[in-house]
Each structure stands twice: as C-alpha cells, then as structure tokens.
Amino acid sequence: MTSVRIRDLTKRYGDVAVVDGLTFDVPAGAVTGFLGPNGAGKTTTLRMLVGLARPSAGEALIDGRAYRELREPRRTVGAVLESGGFHPGRRGRDHLRILAGSAGLPAARVDEVLDEVGLGNAAHRRVRTYSLGMRQRLGLAGALLGDPGLLVLDEPANGLDPAGMAWLRGLLRRRAASGGTVLVSSHVLAEVAQTADHIVIVHEGRLRHEGAAGADLEQTFLQATGVGHAG
Numbered sequence: 001m002t003s004v005r006i007r008d009l010t011k012r013y014g015d016v017a018v019v020d021g022l023t024f025d026v027p028a029g030a031v032t033g034f035l036g037p038n039g040a041g042k043t044t045t046l047r048m049l050v051g052l053a054r055p056s057a058g059e060a061l062i063d064g065r066a067y068r069e070l071r072e073p074r075r076t077v078g079a080v081l082e083s084g085g086f087h088p089g090r091r092g093r094d095h096l097r098i099l100a101g102s103a104g105l106p107a108a109r110v111d112e113v114l115d116e117v118g119l120g121n122a123a124h125r126r127v128r129t130y131s132l133g134m135r136q137r138l139g140l141a142g143a144l145l146g147d148p149g150l151l152v153l154d155e156p157a158n159g160l161d162p163a164g165m166a167w168l169r170g171l172l173r174r175r176a177a178s179g180g181t182v183l184v185s186s187h188v189l190a191e192v193a194q195t196a197d198h199i200v201i202v203h204e205g206r207l208r209h210e211g212a213a214g215a216d217l218e219q220t221f222l223q224a225t226g227v228g229h230a231g
C-alpha cells in the first residue's frame with residue numbers, strides 16, 4: 001500500500017502563494033478526487049508530489065519520502081500530468097518501449113499496458129495520428145508500466161468520450177479495489193461523484209474540504225469554494 005502525506009505544502013511564485021500551507025493524506029485502496037476551481041493550485045500540488053516542481057515550504061511525501069528520494073519511482077508512482085509530451089513521429093508501442101527501457105522495466109509490460117488501456121490496435125500508429133482521448137490513454141499506459149501502487153492523474157477524463165469515461169472509471173476503481181492509491185484531479189463533478197470515495201477540495205491554494213464522497217458533491221463544492229455565494 002502506498003501512502004501519500006502532504007504537509008504544509010507551499011509554492012510561491014513571486015509574492016503569490018499559489019499553494020498555501022496545504023495538508024492532507026491520500027488514503028490507499030481508494031480513489032481520491034482532487035477538486036478546485038481553475039487556478040486553485042491542483043496541478044502545482046501534483047507537480048510537487050511527483051518531483052516536477054520544488055516546494056517553497058512543506059513537503060509532499062510518498063511512502064515517507066520525497067519523489068526524488070524514491071528507490072524505484074516508476075514502480076511506486078505512475079503519473080499523467082499532461083496529455084502532450086509525446087514525440088509525434090513515434091509509434092505508440094515504441095514510445096512505451098523507450099519508457100520501459102529507460103526505467104528498467106520488462107519489455108513484456110508494453111503489450112500488457114497497451115491492452116489495459118485499449119490501444120492494442122493502434123499501437124503501430126504514429127502518435128501524431130492519435131486523438132486527444134488516445135493520447136490520454138497512451139499517457140495512462142506509460143503510467144501503468146511499472147504497475148505502481150500510486151496513480152496521480154491530472155484531468156484524465158479530458159478528451160475522453162462517454163465510453164472512454166466509463167472505461168477510465170472502471171480502471172481507477174479496479175486499481176483502488178486491489179489496494180492502489182489513486183489521486184485524480186478533475187473539473188467534472190458528475191464524473192468525480194461516480195468515481196471517487198474520498199474528496200479533497202482546494203481553493204486559492206488552501207484546503208477547503210476533505211472527507212468521504214457524499215451525496216451532493218456539487219453543493220459541497222460550492223460551499224467549500226464560496227462560488228455559490230457570489231451573488
């Protein structure tokens with residue numbers, strides 16, 4: 001079981017704290033929905049968690065260590081923080097082969113994850129011919145290569161059609177059911193309501209709500225972010 005502990009996590013750009021003293025845990029064996037309005041600091045938090053940005057203060061720990069100190073990062077954490085970053089001329093399978101090779105993961109995992117994300121038939125195609133949803137799936141395939149205990153996904157439903165959303169929900173639920181720790185940011189409250197067991201809501205870089213997913217997520221979100229009281 002992979003634990004995540006965020007403690008007093010802060011990121012400042014100039015004078016502005018875009019993540020401001022954030023503290024929460026992400027439970028194992030559950031899907032945690034990470035919510036907040038545009039600019040709330042979700043992506044910045046996830047980037048600090050997976051070592052892509054350095055905290056100004058505080059810490060984001062995976063199994064008690066900062067990402068950079070993990071012994072086997074690819075087997076511990078699978079992250080998809082953007083759907084770009086692929087070499088457009090590369091075939092899907094080759095992209096994954098290179099990732100597996102550089103991480104010291106068995107090449108046999110490539111076809112397994114291609115099947116898992118439903119890209120088996122498109123694996124020979126060049127990434128430039130992929131739709132946004134297919135790129136999301138390829139990103140997810142890369143994250144799954146090391147069969148990690150923790151999945152960190154930033155807006156994974158972007159670009160997925162309704163069948164893709166249902167497929168993603170199933171995948172996340174299966175990871176959680178087998179003891180995985182799943183942290184997913186999203187704007188789509190209806191989707192999160194169907195998928196998440198646990199909810200963390202941030203606004204202006206601060207924690208506004210944390211708890212079990214309840215019946216009326218929209219109401220919880222509006223209250224937590226104050227958006228519903230603007231008028």
Ligand SMILES: Nc1ncnc2c1ncn2[C@@H]1O[C@H](COP(=O)(O)OP(=O)(O)OP(=O)(O)O)[C@@H](O)[C@H]1O
Binds near residue numbers: 013036040041042044
């Ligand atoms: N490199 C940077 N330099 C300066 N400001 C930044 C940088 N990265 C992010 N920010 C600012 O930090 C704030 C939080 O951005 P972040 O992307 O973390 O929010 P978010 O909650 O993921 O938003 P969204 O839901 O729109 O994706 C925003 O105001 C953004 O403009």
